[in-house]
Amino acid sequence: MIRQSQRFLTQLYALADFVCIQLVFLLSWWLKFQSGWIAFSSPLPFKHYMMWSVAYGLIAIGISYFVNFYTPKRRKRFSFEVLKIIQVHIFSLLLLLSVLFILKEVDVSRSYLFLFLVNNILSISLYRYLVKKTLKRIRQKGYNRQFVLILGAGTLGRSFYTKLKQHPELGYEVVGFLDDYQEKHETKYKHYKPIIGKIDDLESVLNDLIVDEVIIALPLDAHRKFGSIINVCEKVGVKTHIIPDFFDFLPSKPYFDNFAGMPLINVRDIPLDEFQNRVMKRLFDIVFATAAIIITFPVMLASFIAIKLTSPGPVIFKQERVGLNRRRFMMYKFRTMRIIPEEASNTQWTVENDPRRTKVGTFLRKTSLDELPQFFNVLFGHMSVVGPRPERPFFVEQFKEEVPKYMVKHHIRPGITGWAQSNGLRGDTSIEERINHDIFYIENWTFLFDIKIIWRTIINGFINKNAY
Structure with missing residues (x-):
């Protein structure tokens, strides 16, 4: 396939979007005024709606x-495109409503x-x-390629080459390396x-x-060459990217911030630091938790009665956990064990066939029904x-010394379920793997990611073979 210019592809995308919008208009018109599924007749002629x-x-x-929606997105996730589509069409409808109001098109x-808005978002997202x-x-078949030149054949350059080869769907091909200290690769890298x-x-x-793109993968002591390299690339008209030699210390998605007019690399990009993201997530939490409490109320009532009739003591078990910004709070669960000293419950793991469990408690833990009161915590x-599951203070103090980056999980609110739990990492499973999943979630949060985790939690079921 002959590689076409980005300008042509941009125009093609714009044309395809426009055609899709007009097809959606026809579908929405038929659904609303012609199908008979919605009892409504139009007071305005077809051509009037067509004009709008x-x-x-x-x-x-x-x-x-x-909003640069037509810029290349081969390195972007599809969730990024969906979010942009939603934003574009909500703003477009608001602007259209403003025009209709000004022209008194009542x-x-x-x-x-x-209906037109919803169908546009769904249809354009699908196509x-x-x-x-x-x-x-x-791209996996070798077409629509972008060609890359790597400057530096050391550890950094080789790591980038290896990563790039693992993602052929991105459509990048390395044409070669430039390096001042090697004329050819070592024997074990001869296939590069x-x-x-x-x-x-x-x-x-x-x-x-x-x-098409030059990747600077040089060590820090070659920093003095960066200026001349960038000047050459801009003179020829080639894009330039720099892989910092300290990238091992950075998260998967670092970003540049500005402080007192100076650029800074923020070593931990957390989408939920953005005010609008926090508001969106909090509103969703309130709506979802309220609906969950209403829907599961009969189950909670039955659990309440079962615990009360079969075991002396309080029905709700309250335990201190560490949450957002390392602040402590009392987390609620249905009590599943016999009354034990508080010190023991705060410092001991439950084990398989734990003698402290009640019969009702065993069932509640296996089915995760003991977690339902946490919707009130929400x-x-x-x-x-x-979000990441919260832990008891005793174990937080222990894990922060033993597990790298363990405390990063406290940058956001803990959750009833999370990316780790939806991947089966619940109960007696690896703490390191759970933290890796938690950090991935923190750095890659989107509203759609939350929906995906909730859906996976529901689909995978609530039975937990690791819950003792």
Whole structure:
């Protein structure tokens, strides 16, 4: 396949979006006014709605250009595209409603506009998903390639090459390496693309070969060369990226911040540090927890009665846990064990066939029904529906010395379920693996990621073979 210019691809995407919007208009018109499924007749003629559909399409395309929605996204997750689609079409509808208000177009059906909005988001998300999947398959077969030159054949450059080879769906091909200290790779790396010159040969190599991006993977002591390398790349018109030699200390998604006019690398990008993300997640928590309490109330009532009739003592078990910003709170659960000293419950793990469990408690723990009172923790703001599971203070003090990056989990609210739990890491499983999953969730949070975790938790079921 002949590689086409980005400008042409941008125009193609814009045209496809516009056509999709007009097809959605026809579908929405039929559903609302012609199908008979919704008892409603239009007070305005078809051509009147058609005019506003064209206007909406132009508005959506304009906003898409404004928010850079048509820039290359081969390195972006599909959830990024979905979020952009939702933003573009909500803003487009709000702008259209403003125009309708100014022109006093009061007879345009608002319920139709809502149907039109939902169908646009669903339809464009579907076709973009199909396009993304198709492009991945095409790239895996060796087409639609972007060509990369790596500066530095040391540990950093080789690591980048290895990672790139593990993701053929991204469609990147390395043309070779430039390095000042090696003319060819060591024997164990002989299958790598060759070293084709020294750093000073960069300009001639860029002129002789097709190169789309240059990756600077040089050690820190070569920092003085970065300026001239970037100048050469910009002179030729090639994009430049730098892999910092201290990347092992950085998370998967570091970002640049600004402090007193100076750029800073933020070593931990946490999406939930953004105010709008926190508000969105908190609103969802309140709505979801309220609905869960209402739906599961009969189950909670039955559990309450069963515990009360079969075991003396309080029905609700309260235990101190460490939450957001290392603040302590009391987490609620249905009591599943006989009354034991508080010190023992705070410092001991439950084990298989634990003699402290009651018969009802064994069932509640296996089915995770003992966790239901934690929806009240969510309403009180101690917890979230999705997040890292909170631990007891005694074990937090122990794990923070033994498990690398353990305390990072306390940057966000703990959850009833999480990415680790939805992958089977519950109960008596590896703490290190759980923390790795928790950190991945913290750094990659999106609203859709939360929905995915909740869905996986439901699909995988609540039976926990590791819950003792």
